[in-house]
Amino acid sequence: xxxxxxxxxxxxxxxxxxxxxxxxxxxxxxxxxxxxxxxxxxxxxxxxxxxxxxxxxxxxxxxxxxxxxxxxxxxxxxxxxxxxxxxxxxxxxxxxxxxxxxxxxxxxxxxxxxxxxxxxxxxxxxxxxxxxxxxxxxxxxxxxxxxxxxxxxxxxxxxxxxxxxxxxxxxxxxxxxxxxxxxxxxxxxxxxxxxxxxxxxxxxxxxxxxxxxxxxxxxxxxxxxxxxxxxxxxxxxxxxxxxxxxxxxxxxxxxxxxxxxxxxxxxxxxxxxxxxxxxxxxxxxxxxxxxxxxxxxxxxxxxxxxxxxxxxxxxxxxxxxxxxxxxxxxxxxxxxxxxxxxxxxxxxxxxxxxxxxxxxxxxxxxxxxxxxxxxxxxxxxxxxxxxxxxxxxxxxxxxxxxxxxxxxxxxxxxxxxxxxxxxxxxxxxxxxxxxxxxxxxxxxxxxxxxxxxxxxxxxxxxxxxxxxxxxxxxxxxxxxxxxxxxxxxxxxxxxxxxxxxxxxxxxxxxxxxxxxxxxxxxxxxxxxxxxxxxxxxxxxxxxxxxxxxxxxxxxxxxxxxxxxxxxxxxxxxxxxxxxxxxxxxxxxxxxxxxxxxxxxxxxxxxxxxxxxxxxxxxxxxxxxxxxxxxxxxxxxxxxxxxxxxxxxxxxxxxxxxxxxxxxxxxxxxxxxxxxxxxxxxxxxxxxxxxxxxxxxxxxxxxxxxxxxxxxxxxxxxxxxxxxxxxxxxxxxxxxxxxxxxxxxxxxxxxxxxxxxxxxxxxxxxxxxxxxxxxxxxxxxxxxxxxxxxxxxxxxxxxxxxxxxxxxxxxxxxxxxxxxxxxxxxxxxxxxxxxxxxxxxxxxxxxxxxxxxxxxxxxxxxxxxxxxxxxxxxxxxxxxxxxxxxxx
RNA sequence: GCGAGAGUGCUGGAGUGGUCAAACAGGACAGACUCAAAAUCUGUUGGCUUAGUGCCUACGAAGGUUCGAAUCCUUUCUCUCGCACCA
Numbered sequence: 001x002x003x004x005x006x007x008x009x010x011x012x013x014x015x016x017x018x019x020x021x022x023x024x025x026x027x028x029x030x031x032x033x034x035x036x037x038x039x040x041x042x043x044x045x046x047x048x049x050x051x052x053x054x055x056x057x058x059x060x061x062x063x064x065x066x067x068x069x070x071x072x073x074x075x076x077x078x079x080x081x082x083x084x085x086x087x088x089x090x091x092x093x094x095x096x097x098x099x100x101x102x103x104x105x106x107x108x109x110x111x112x113x114x115x116x117x118x119x120x121x122x123x124x125x126x127x128x129x130x131x132x133x134x135x136x137x138x139x140x141x142x143x144x145x146x147x148x149x150x151x152x153x154x155x156x157x158x159x160x161x162x163x164x165x166x167x168x169x170x171x172x173x174x175x176x177x178x179x180x181x182x183x184x185x186x187x188x189x190x191x192x193x194x195x196x197x198x199x200x201x202x203x204x205x206x207x208x209x210x211x212x213x214x215x216x217x218x219x220x221x222x223x224x225x226x227x228x229x230x231x232x233x234x235x236x237x238x239x240x241x242x243x244x245x246x247x248x249x250x251x252x253x254x255x256x257x258x259x260x261x262x263x264x265x266x267x268x269x270x271x272x273x274x275x276x277x278x279x280x281x282x283x284x285x286x287x288x289x290x291x292x293x294x295x296x297x298x299x300x301x302x303x304x305x306x307x308x309x310x311x312x313x314x315x316x317x318x319x320x321x322x323x324x325x326x327x328x329x330x331x332x333x334x335x336x337x338x339x340x341x342x343x344x345x346x347x348x349x350x351x352x353x354x355x356x357x358x359x360x361x362x363x364x365x366x367x368x369x370x371x372x373x374x375x376x377x378x379x380x381x382x383x384x385x386x387x388x389x390x391x392x393x394x395x396x397x398x399x400x401x402x403x404x405x406x407x408x409x410x411x412x413x414x415x416x417x418x419x420x421x422x423x424x425x426x427x428x429x430x431x432x433x434x435x436x437x438x439x440x441x442x443x444x445x446x447x448x449x450x451x452x453x454x455x456x457x458x459x460x461x462x463x464x465x466x467x468x469x470x471x472x473x474x475x476x477x478x479x480x481x482x483x484x485x486x487x488x489x490x491x492x493x494x495x496x497x498x499x500x501x502x503x504x505x506x507x508x509x510x511x512x513x514x515x516x517x518x519x520x521x522x523x524x525x526x527x528x529x530x531x532x533x534x535x536x537x538x539x540x541x542x543x544x545x546x547x548x549x550x551x552x553x554x555x556x557x558x559x560x561x562x563x564x565x566x567x568x569x570x571x572x573x574x575x576x577x578x579x580x581x582x583x584x585x586x587x588x589x590x591x592x593x594x595x596x597x598x599x600x601x602x603x604x605x606x607x608x609x610x611x612x613x614x615x616x617x618x619x620x621x622x623x624x625x626x627x628x629x630x631x632x633x634x635x636x637x638x639x640x641x642x643x644x645x646x647x648x649x650x651x652x653x654x655x656x657x658x659x660x661x662x663x664x665x666x667x668x669x670x671x672x673x674x675x676x677x678x679x680x681x682x683x684x685x686x687x688x689x690x691x692x693x694x695x696x697x698x699x700x701x702x703x704x705x706x707x708x709x710x711x712x713x714x715x716x717x718x719x720x721x722x723x724x725x726x727x728x729x730x731x732x733x734x735x736x737x738x739x740x741x742x743x744x745x746x747x748x749x750x751x752x753x754x755x756x757x758x759x760x761x762x763x764x765x766x767x768x769x770x771x772x773x774x775x776x777x778x779x780x781x782x783x784x785x786x787x788x789x790x791x792x793x794x795x796x797x798x799x800x801x802x803x804x805x806x807x808x809x810x811x812x813x814x815x816x817x818x819x820x821x822x823x824x825x826x827x828x829x830x831x832x833x834x835x836x837x838x839x840x841x842x843x844x845x846x847x848x849x850x851x852x853x854x855x856x857x858x859x860x861x862x863x864x865x866x867x868x869x870x871x872x873x874x875x876x877x878x879x880x881x882x883x884x885x886x887x
Numbered sequence: 888g889c890g891a892g893a894g895u896g897c898u899g900g901a902g903u904g905g906u907c908a909a910a911c912a913g914g915a916c917a918g919a920c921u922c923a924a925a926a927u928c929u930g931u932u933g934g935c936u937u938a939g940u941g942c943c944u945a946c947g948a949a950g951g952u953u954c955g956a957a958u959c960c961u962u963u964c965u966c967u968c969g970c971a972c973c974a
Contacts, residue, residue, distance in 0.1 A: 040974095041974055043974090078974080080974090081973080081974060082973085082974090083973090083974065177972085179972070188972065188973095190971085190972075190973050191970090191971085191973075201970080201971085386888080439888095455972095458972090485891085485892070486891080486892080488890085488891060488892090489890070489891045489892080489968090489969085490891095492890055492891070493890085493891095493969085493970095496890080496970080496971095497971085498971085500971075500972065501971090501972045502972085503972095504972085521972065521973090522973080522974060523971095523972080523973075523974075524972095585968090586891090586892080586967090586968055586969080587968060587969070587974095588974095589891085589968085589969075590890095590891095590968090590969050590970070590971080591969090591971070591972095591973085591974090592974090617892085617893095617967075617968080618967070618968070620967095623898080623899080625966095625967085654899095654912085655899085656899090656900090658892090659891090659892060659893085659968090660892080660893070660900095660967090661893090661966095661967060661968090663899065663900095665898090665899070665912095665913075667898095667913060667914075668899090668912080668913065671913075674925085674926060674927095677926085678926070678927070722900085723901085726900095726901090726910095726911055726912075727911095730911065730912065731911075734911095813939095814939055814940095815939090816929095816930090818938050818939055819938090871938095873938095884938080884939075885938090886938080
C-alpha cells in the first residue's frame with residue numbers, strides 16, 4: 001500500500017474529533033483513568049523534548065482506553081511567572097537576542113512588534129501548542145483547555161481559594177530567608193543570572209561569643225557547634241585591625257568583612273571603635289561553660305573569611321591542633337608577644353567527642369594518618385577537615401561533658417542527632433548568633449558582586465514542616481512510581497525541601513489574596529490544578545460572581561449545599577479525581593512533582609491523593625545532548641513536516657524508557673515508513689485467506705502469540721514503552737512473517753485474523769493513524785482507538801511447542817552451517833541422527849527442514865536397526881543435538 | 888562538594904550468580920531477486936580454530952567474595968539530572 005502519512009493522519013484526526021473520541025463523559029459503569037502532562041510554559045513552541053514526555057502520557061492514555069477505561073487526558077497552558085513578561089519587555093526594548101529568537105520561530109518583523117504585549121505571547125504560543133498536539137494525534141479533551149493567571153478569572157479564583165485553604169491550615173506564613181542578592185538591580189540572583197559563582201548558596205554560620213568583659217565579646221564563626229565545649233584557646237591575626245561594634249546592647253569584636261555582612265543582613269549595629277589584633281593577644285576570654293582560655297596569635301587567619309578570628313578545638317580540628325603544636329615550639333613568637341611559655345605548653349586538647357576507631361582526639365590520629373608535619377600542608381589539611389567533618393557528624397558521639405549541659409542529656413548520642421539541639425539551646429542562652437555567608441564569590445549579570453540579603457516580609461509555604469513531611473512520606477509509599485528507582489530521589493527531596501518563598505513582586509499570576517502586593521509564584525500555583533481540569537469546561541459557563549470560595553468548597557471539599565447548577569461540576573470532580581498518572585521529566589522531581597504531593601496532602605481528602613507518578617529522562621538527538629548551542633533542538637512542527645505523526649511517535653518512544661535519557665534516532669525514523677508499507681502489504685495480501693483446520697504449526701503460533709501479548713501487556717502496564725514496541729512492532733511483526741512462512745502462506749484463517757487484529761490494536765497507542773487505516777482496510781467499521789486490548793490465554797502457551805520449534809530451527813541452521821563449511825557443491829542429502837524420544841518431532845517437521853536447507857532429509861533414531869550411517873555420526877548424538885551426515 | 892540515576896559489542900540497548908561472545912533493533916559487508924536502484928529475503932559481523940559442540944579476549948577501571956560474576960561487595964573514573972525562590 002502507499003503510505004501517504006499526511007493524508008491518512010489528518011483524515012483520522014478529523015474523524016476522532018468529529019466523533020468526540022477524546023471527550024469523555026461521566027460513565028459510572030466504566031472505571032475512569034485520569035492522566036496529565038504538566039501544563040507547559042508557553043513562551044516558546046514545543047520541541048522534541050516535550051514530545052517525549054507528552055507521548056508517554058498519550059501512549060498510556062490510549063492503552064488504558066483500549067483496556068476499557070474511561071480515559072481523561074486534558075491539557076492547559078502555563079503563563080504564570082516572569083519569563084513572558086521579561087521577554088515582552090525585551091521586545092519592547094528591541095533587544096537583539098530576543099528579536100532573533102522570535103525570528104527563528106518564524107515570525108515577521110511586523111508580527112514581532114506585537115510581542116511587546118505579554119498577552120500576545122500567550123495567544124500565539126497557546127495556539128501553536130494546540131495545533132502541534134493535534135497534528136501529532138495526541139488525544140486531548142480540548143474542551144477543558146485553559147490558561148493560568150488572572151487573565152483567566154475562574155482559574156485565578158481557584159488559586160486564591162487554594163491559598164486561603166493553605167493559610168487556614170497553617171501552611172503559609174510570613175517570614176524571612178536569605179537570598180543571593182544583586183545590590184545594583186535590587187533583585188534576587190538565581191543560578192542562571194550569574195556570570196560567576198553558579199551553585200554558590202548562602203550558608204548559615206553560627207557566631208560564637210567569647211566573653212572578654214561585661215557585655216563585651218570576641219566573636220568567632222563556626223559550623224561545628226558540636227565541639228563548642230572543646231575550645232582551648234582563640235586565635236587572632238596580629239596584623240589585622242578588628243572592629244568593635246555595638247549590637248543588641250552588647251559589644252562585639254570581629255573582622256571588618258563580617259561587620260559588613262551583618263549590616264547587609266539588616267542587623268542593627270554601630271561601629272564604635274577599632275582594636276588591633278596584637279592588643280588582644282594574651283588576654284583571656286570566658287567560654288560558655290565558664291572555663292577561661294587564652295587568645296593567641298595566628299598569621300594564617302584570613303580577614304575575609306568568617307569573622308577574621310577563630311576559636312580553636314584541637315581535639316577535633318587538625319588545623320587547630322597543628323597550629324597549637326607549631327606555636328608551642330615557636331619560642332620566637334611566644335616571646336614577641338610576651339606570652340608565658342609554660343602556660344602555652346600546658347594547653348592540651350580537650351576531648352569532647354568519641355569517634356569510633358579514632359578515639360577521643362581524632363585530629364591527632366588524622367595528622368598521623370596523613371603524615372602532616374606542618375601547617376603549610378594545606379591540601380592534606382583540607383582533606384582531613386572534610387573527612388573529619390563527615391566522620392564526626394555521622395559516627396561520633398558526645399562524651400560526658402554533654403551529659404547535663406544542654407536542655408537534654410546528649411551523652412552517648414550521635415552528633416547528627418544532637419547538633420540542632422545544641423544550636424537551639426545556645427541560641428536560647430544568647431551565647432551564639434546566626435548569620436549567612438556565601439559559599440563562594442557570585443557575580444551577577446549586571447557585573448555586581450552579590451551579597452546575602454535577608455528578605456523579611458516574604459510569604460512561605462512551609463514545606464519544612466516536619467509533620468507535613470511525614471504525611472508526604474506516607475503518601476509516597478502508596479504512590480506507584482514509574483520507574484520505581486526514582487523513589488530514593490523523592491524521599492530525599494521531601495526531606496531536603498525547606499520553606500518555599502511562594503510570592504513575587506514581579507510577573508504574571510494570581511495575587512496573593514491576603515496580601516495583594518504579592519503575586520503567587522509559578523511553581524506554587526501549579527500544584528493542585530489537575531483537579532480544575534475535571535470541571536474546567538463547565539466553570540466557563542458559570543456567572544463570574546458565582547465563582548467563589550463557596551463553589552470550590554462545595555466541589556472539592558464536599559462542603560455546603562451548593563447551587564443547582566454547581567452539581568454537575570461536583571460530579572465531574574468526584575468521578576475523575578484522583579489523578580491516576582502524572583508524567584514529567586526528571587528535572588521536576590525536586591520541585592513540582594514533590595510540591596504536587598505536598599499540596600494534595602494539605603488540601604484534599606485522602607481518597608483524592610495522586611495514584612502514580614512517571615518520571616523520564618532528557619531527550620538526546622542522534623546520541624548528542626540536546627541544546628540550543630548545538631542547534632539540534634527539533635521543533636515539533638519540523639518533525640511533523642519531515643516524518644509525520646506515526647513515525648515520530650514510534651521513533652521517540654522507541655528511543656528509551658525508565659529514567660534513562662531517550663535517544664531520537666533519525667536513521668530509525670527514516671527506515672520506518674518502508675517498514676509500515678511492507679507490513680501493510682503482508683497484512684492485506686493475507687488477511688481473510690487461509691484454511692480452517694488446526695495443525696501443530698497453528699498451535700505453535702497460538703502459543704507464541706499468547707505469550708507475546710502477555711509480555712506486551714506487562715510492559716504497557718509499567719509504561720515500558722520501548723520494550724512494548726520491541727515486542728509488538730518487531731517481535732510480533734516477525735512472528736506473523738514466520739507463521740506465514742512456516743505455513744507457506746496458508747495459515748489458519750481465524751488464528752491469522754486474530755493475530756493481525758491483536759497486532760494492530762496493540763500497535764495503535766504508538767501509531768494510531770496507520771492502525772486506524774489498516775483497521776478500516778481489513779473491513780472494520782469502528783475506530784481501532786476504541787477497541788479492546790487483546791486478551792491472552794495462558795493455557796494456550798505451550799513450552800513444548802516452542803522447544804520443538806527451536807530444535808527444528810537449530811537443526812536446519814546446523815545443516816546449513818556444515819554444508820557451508822565443507823564447501824561441496826554436490827551435496828543433495830542430509831542424514832540426521834537423533835535420540836529415539838525426539839524422533840517424532842523431527843519427522844513431523846521434515847518438510848520444514850527440507851525447505852530451510854534445500855536438501856533431501858533422512859531421519860534415523862540412533863537405535864534404528866536399518867539406519868544408514870557410514871561415518872558413525874550417531875555415536876555423538878546428545879539430547880537436543882542430532883548428528884548430521886551429508887551426501 | 889552533596890543527593891539520585893547510569894556506564895555492555897560498530898551503534899542503541901536486553902541481560903541482574905552458571906544455559907553469555909551476550910536477546911532485539913540499527914549500521915556495515917556478502918549473496919539471492921531485478922535492466923538497475925529501493926524494498927524484500929538469506930548469511931556474516933571480537934580474535935583464532937573447526938564437518939557444527941573448541942580455545943583466547945571481552946560487559947568503564949582496579950581489587951575482593953564464589954567451584955563459578957556483565958550480574959554480589961569495596962575502591963575508583965566518566966556521563967546525565969538536581970542542589971531552590973527559577974520555569
